[in-house]
Amino acid sequence: MSxxxxxxxxxxxxxYRGQISEGTFRNxxxxxxxxxxxxxxRVPLYPIEELDRWDQxxxxxxxxxxxxxxxxxxxxxxxxxxx
Numbered sequence: 001m002s003x004x005x006x007x008x009x010x011x012x013x014x015x016y017r018g019q020i021s022e023g024t025f026r027n028x029x030x031x032x033x034x035x036x037x038x039x040x041x042r043v044p045l046y047p048i049e050e051l052d053r054w055d056q057x058x059x060x061x062x063x064x065x066x067x068x069x070x071x072x073x074x075x076x077x078x079x080x081x082x083x
């Protein structure tokens with residue numbers, strides 16, 4: 001059996017481990033922000049592909065800290081001097 005192409009609001013809340021409430025999703029739908037959705041009758045459904053796309057668009061890319069680079073340089077120098 002294949003996985004569903006759409007998630008209900010309860011499944012979406014579970015996907016985000018309860019960190020985003022149903023009320024927040026309701027507000028976002030009324031403001032047309034947040035992940036894209038479709039409505040079948042009165043029921044909003046969230047396409048899994050759209051949730052994945054929304055996740056990617058909200059991904060925060062971090063850079064390495066200066067401390068990490070300094071430590072990496074020290075490790076590289078130690079490794080080079082041990083040969």
